[in-house]
Amino acid sequence: MLKAVIVDDEILAIHLLEAMLMESNSVDVIGKFLNPLDAYTNILKLKPDILFLDIEMAEMSGIEFASKIEETAHLMDIVFVTAYEHYALEAFNVQAVDYILKPIDKERLIKTIDRIRQRRGKLGFSANTLLDEDIKIIGSFHFHVHSGRVYIANTSLVLSTKEFQILFFLAQRPGQIFHPSELYKLIWAEDSIGQTKALKVHISNLRKKLESASGHQAKIVTVRGYGYQLLFE
DNA sequence: GCTCAAAATGCACCCCATGT
């Protein structure tokens, strides 16, 4: 049974998430906090496996909270729960294992829990194990967030920062099509203002690297007039 | 802290594919 702590400044959101976690029969909620400052002082004692964290809180943002937690010796899997998708990249920069949008979909939550359990099983670590780097398994990819490396089919892919961000973003949403300007905005966190040439160059480089490493296990497909999507074989 | 080299990123241009 995984131990979880929920931090959210809305009591209803906490109750809803707690109920869903209890129904999953695989997660035990050992702490609930409305105030992130209270949570911070207690979380090191509780030593949870998973931390469900709201991003938009009055006293301290979830991103800021996660950064503070990262500085401690105890590593836990952080799952951000928010109503806003634009926080996604920032969230993953602070070791988020997953990112769930409100209103929470129960099946999506179960998948997240399963993935965390699988990951912990694979890596063989318990709640108090210190990892060298955070590994996120998506499809046939293993993303090593801290080193910026990606492993696919036992082959290591060396990517630049932007290439990693693009691939990481697309891999989390396989089959979903993103218009170049939309993708640019999400990765660069600013409007492309019609300038997506840079993105095209990175996509081109990624394709070459993906093909040499994985053959056709995963590829970035252009849907003419609509955008790019990542497909797994 | 400075310098220099390497890597990353961005941009311009050209070519190709597709739709009309």
Added chain:
DNA sequence: ACATGGGGTGCATTTTGAGC
């Protein structure tokens, strides 16, 4: 045939990191 969208290449600029 033409217009448009997309991909590839080469070069310029910026950023990063190592060495001193």
